[in-house]
Amino acid sequence: MGFGKGCHLHLIDGSAYIFRAYHQASGMEMKYRYRSDGTPTGAVQLFCNMLWSQITSTKRDAPTHVAVIFDHSSETFRNAIYPLYKANRPELPEDLRPQFPLTRDATRAFNIACIETEGYEADDIIATLAARATEAGGDVTIISSDKDLMQLVGPGVMMFDPMKSRAIGPDEVFEKFGVAPNRVVDVQALSGDSVDNVPGAPGIGIKTAALLIQEYGDLDTLLARAGEIKQPKRRESLIDNADQIRISRQLVQLKADTPLDVTLDDLEVRTPEPDRIMEFLNRMEFRTLTRRVADSLKIAPPAPLPESAGTNPNHPEPTAPDRLPFDHAGYEPVTTPDALHAWITAIRDHGTVAVDTETTSLDEMRAELVGISLSVTPGKAAYIPLTHRSGTDDLFGTSQLAPGQLPLDDVLAALKPVLEDPAILKIGQNMKYDWKIFARHGIRITPFDDTMLMSSALHAGLNSHGMDTLSETHLGHTPIPIKSLLGTGKSAITFDRVAIPDAVKYAAEDADITLRLWQHFKPQLHRAAVTTVYETLERPLVPVLAEMEMAGVQVDRDTLSRMSNAFAQKMAGLEAEIQEIAGEPFNVGSPKQLGEILFDRMQVPGGAKGKTGAYATGADILEDITTLEDTHPQAARLAALVLDWRQIAKLKSTYTDALQDHIHPETGRVHTSYSITGAVTGRLSSTDPNLQNIPVRTEEGRRIREAFVAPKGRLLVSLDYSQIELRILAHIADIPELQQAFRDGLDIHALTASEMFNVPLDQMTPDIRRQAKAINFGVIYGISGFGLARNLRIPRAEAQGFIDRYFQRFPGIKGYMDSTIKDAQARGFVTTLFGRKIHTPEINAKGPTAGFAKRAAINAPIQGTAADVIRRAMIRMPTAIEGLPARMLLQVHDELLFEVDEDAAPTLAARAKEVMESAAHPAVHFKVPLIVEAGQGRTWAEAH
DNA sequence: GCTCTCACG
DNA sequence: GACGTACGTGAGAGCA
Known part of the structure; x- marks a missing residue:
């Protein structure tokens, strides 16, 4: 049967697929997979997995025809038009380059057409095949995340972005370019592209380009009538650069008449030839996939090849x-x-x-x-x-x-x-x-x-x-x-x-x-060089945590149950009020429905849709809406009520309800499980249930802690490190002013505010102190102007000004940040003061990923050192409190919770405090004191 | 199973 | 010139 109506052609952009595989491999720990001769193969393996699931898919939109398209070489007809085209392309990562030819081999081994044509880009071949397929009446899905291909979207042609796993249709194209797919080329011609080195019109980005095209209809009309544009900068840019813009359009316009030596019929999905595919997979040493494909083809998998000697750059030669x-x-x-x-x-x-x-x-x-x-x-x-x-069970089910x-x-x-x-x-x-x-x-x-x-x-x-x-x-x-x-x-x-x-x-x-x-x-x-880390920070924690988990903490079911009932009533009341305002019943717990009520029905401006197409309705957005009393009074009230409802719903479902299910039938207590390796920084994490996120920040939430109680005759004692991460920062970054402030027992945020804004301490206002506090935390998190601006809800330029002043005032901070990033880039990891290593494999990435990696690299030594300190305290604790009628129950990152007989509480508190404050010794002597604050009571609410 | 939202340090 | 951002976690609910 020839290609025609009912056929579905999948055009896979080879580069996009490889990049997707490479990035997923990094995320999935497969980046460091190597064949035994040392060739990196993680991305190839995922590439193969993806190909295999493509051609074996049984979904409705599964392909009847498929091709993978590659770039032949970097020189194309576009270089004849504009020699600098694609001159800015970043170098490929070193461990990806050798995987490119292997993916071509893989495609052929899977019996899938592998197309490339000299002098043309993959995008042109894709445009050509897509045009032929739609002419013949078939459907096309282009698998790529390349925005340059979006111009092809239209009747019968969809895209699928493998990076984000989402379909791209006309709506998504409009979202990206602000125009319909058939005008995308015009917008691109104007805005240019730095990665591909398409010049475009200087000073005009996608937003402006879209506005202009919307107004004038298309590029030629726009250029012809450029003199009418009111904004002088835009007008001049268009008039002065008209030729350059036309060249840009030639660069971005894909050619749908590329010469090809295949026909659509050649692209029909075929079963791989067993010998060829087995030979390839076996040579690549993909054992699991070899077996899976063999099973599917109903043949026996070949015996593994003998492994040749070779070196793996990341993991030593297997013994x-x-x-x-x-x-x-x-x-x-x-x-x-x-x-x-x-x-x-x-x-x-x-x-x-x-x-x-x-x-x-x-x-x-x-x-x-x-x-x-x-x-x-x-x-x-x-x-x-x-x-x-x-x-088999007997009659009684036993x-x-x-x-x-x-x-x-x-x-x-x-x-x-x-x-x-x-x-x-x-x-x-x-x-x-x-x-x-x-x-x-x-x-x-x-x-x-x-x-x-x-x-x-x-x-x-x-x-x-x-x-x-x-x-x-x-x-x-x-x-x-x-x-x-x-x-x-x-x-x-x-x-x-x-x-x-x-x-x-x-x-x-x-x-x-x-x-x-x-x-x-x-x-x-x-x-x-991690023997000490393993032997002093990891291994000894096992029995300590095991004993804490087995001890559990007493939780009073009646208290929780009463709260649950009260919450249920309050929620019902709020729900009725909310729906009254909305004018229709809807599920208040559904962000999607709420977004539609607020932004569509009630016409609140500024609704932003996320990648799934749903409006974002997070607490910060709802809070902004509550301030719209003048323009949207109904929506403002609705948002305030939903915020209340959300808080109660969270408390009820996650805490008062779920916690009851975790009360052990025999011990009557709640036993969490700590993960020692859960967080990369060395922090513990807590699951089933998570007892490290019991509410405390709001009055209502804090009451949950009243359900955490001491048995009769005993007390809960809580000890927590005061400002431990900031103290560690003051030490590591070596900031004399901050160190002195901690030695003097000053209010560190007020001190920061005083230094930054030249306000004497005795004239400090809560608002100035609040801003300084946000900056202090920002520094620990790897501050950015954007992040601070959003947190403080101030203009970005102002936030950047704060940061600049902070760095100027405390130059050691900038020094610490820069040297930490340099370290990470050179060595691939950062360390805590106690020698714990935290690897940063993405630190040399290109694009936004690098930003994440840098901030994480800045934060890791600080958060990690704090985690090491409390680990050391916990490991010493059983010996230190031996003989006391007390036991350690919980750890919440900088807090330890104990249960102790009433009369022994003072002794316990004193000993535990001493252990915690000296926990860094003798390995490290901080230039600042570590201070631990203690509290005690019948419940965790009282003790904290 | 994924996404959104929100609880903690 | 725009991208999309505060660091580290776990869990419940909605939705496909």
Whole structure:
């Protein structure tokens, strides 16, 4: 059948696709994936994944025909018109360049047409094919984020932006250029393009160009009538540069008559030839994709090629055990006492064992132990099934233990001496989890190593540290997905329902991987100079956090429940009022519906649509609307009511309701889980529930903390560091005035205000102090004029003036910022005062990404050093408060919360304060004192 | 599953 | 000349 009506041609802009793959690879930790000969392949792999899902898509708009179009070379007919065309293109990133030819190979291997024509750009070929396809009556989707292609959008032609995963139609084009697609060329000709080096008309940007074209209809009319333009600058620019503008139009106008030696019919989607695609994928060492494609083509995957020797610039040469293939034949179930004892003997012989537990839940406080896996030699591992259930339930919905398992208590009794033996090193991946599981069975694992924490000490900022990522990155092996055993969603089963032979493969593999990762990381810690970080800031935190999590905090259900009811009533009242004003019932919780009411129905000006096409209705925007009493009184009232409603709704759903579900049925307390590697800076994060974001800033919200209580006869004691990040900034950036202010115990924001605005301290006003405070925080966050302006709601120029004055007054700050960025650019990471490394892989990026990376790089040493300080305090705390009837319950970044018998509260507070204030010693002596403030009470609200 | 919004330091 | 921005998190609700 020839190409025609009903056919759908996908034209993939090769460069756009590669860039998309490259950026996604960076975000997904695959940027640092290399073939064993050292060739970077992360972007190629994602490129292949995307191609494969394109041609196997079963969606309604799946392509019947597809082509990938590449630029042939940088010299095109446009250079004949204007020699400087595209002379400003930035250099390709070094690790992307070698991947370009590989993506052409990939396209051919997938049996997809790969088109390039000498002297023409990919964009012209795309224009030509799109024109031919629409003439023949078919539909076209152009997959690209290049704005130069937007002129092609029209009947039968859509674009899809792979960077943002969104469709681009006439509306989106209008949003971007302010004109319909057929006038885009005119706007571009006027505004020019610095990246492509299209000159355009000086002083005229897209906004102005769109206005002019809207007014005059098209470019030729505009140029002919340029003399009528009122604004002198615009008029002169157009008259003086008319030729240059016409040349610009030639540059941006795509040619729809490029010579091609393919026909549309040649582009039909075809199944890849098995030999060719397998050879390619195998050569690239894409093991998972090779398997997936082989499965789909119903052929056997080829044996992996022997890995050639080569060097990987980012990760050291794998050691021998890493290269051992993963083979399930090395994994055995342990179901007899003899087999168990043979393993225990082997562990004692080696002195090192990787341990992993399988349980019924990710929540350690509710998880039941199902089995244990062990490994002492790479490639060999055991799984001890303990409480797997047989497949069928009886009449009462309960099930029998599956046969052939050793009794749980016997196995634990046999393993306890090993797990607690000071001469045997236990290795785990995320050991806090297993530590808690064993602790609930009376076993305290010691000593241990944790591969997740090793990875964090080595590679924070480069990749996350879950087992799947680590295995893929460092061992080149994709572990069996847990989903393949448990399923997903509602029909998911728990691990005790997994058939034992399947469990053996999965669980033993985990222990095997953990052992291999340990062997891989261990020698790297020293080379990267992070042994101290790992041994003093990461590993010792495990038992401390485990004990805190197991202790939990008492939360009073009745208090929460009463609040919930009160909130529900208040919300109902507000809702009625809101809908009354709106004049129609709508879902107040839907930002989309609210936006339509405010900006369409009520005609509030300034509605801005985000990338999804919905109006933004965040709190700052609603607050602005509340000030429109004069022009839009109804909307102003509505916005104020919605703000109230939002606050209550948040408190109810996230706190008073959800928190009740987290009260443990047996302990009656709430047990959070801290993630040690959750934040790149070294901060902890808290989940299930998050107890680090309990409200405090508003009066209403703070009342939630009344539900956090001490048991009878006990008190909660809260200690928090005062201004720790600013103190650290004063030290690191070495600002004598700020240091002295902290030594003198002055109000630091008032002092800043006084220095900046030349206002004596005794004449300080709250408003001036507020502005200085915002600047102080801004500095910690990597200040920008834009950000400060938005925060303070002042003109951008004014905000920039503040910043300039701040830098002038405290020159050390600018010095710190500049040297930190330089450091990051040269080394790829920044460090805290205690040696923690935070990698900054995007720091040399082009465009807005670099801005993000720079600000993050400025912030990381400050936030990270503060995180290190409180970690040191927490690690010392159990010893310091030993013997007191007290325990540490929670950490909230700069605060520690304790529970203590009433009469011991003063002693506890004094000791804990001392530990916290001296936590940096002896490693670091700050030039400013660290000050800790204490509070106590029956509830967290009182104690804070 | 993604986006928006909002709670904390 | 415009881009799109304060740093670091986690969770619930709406919506496709």
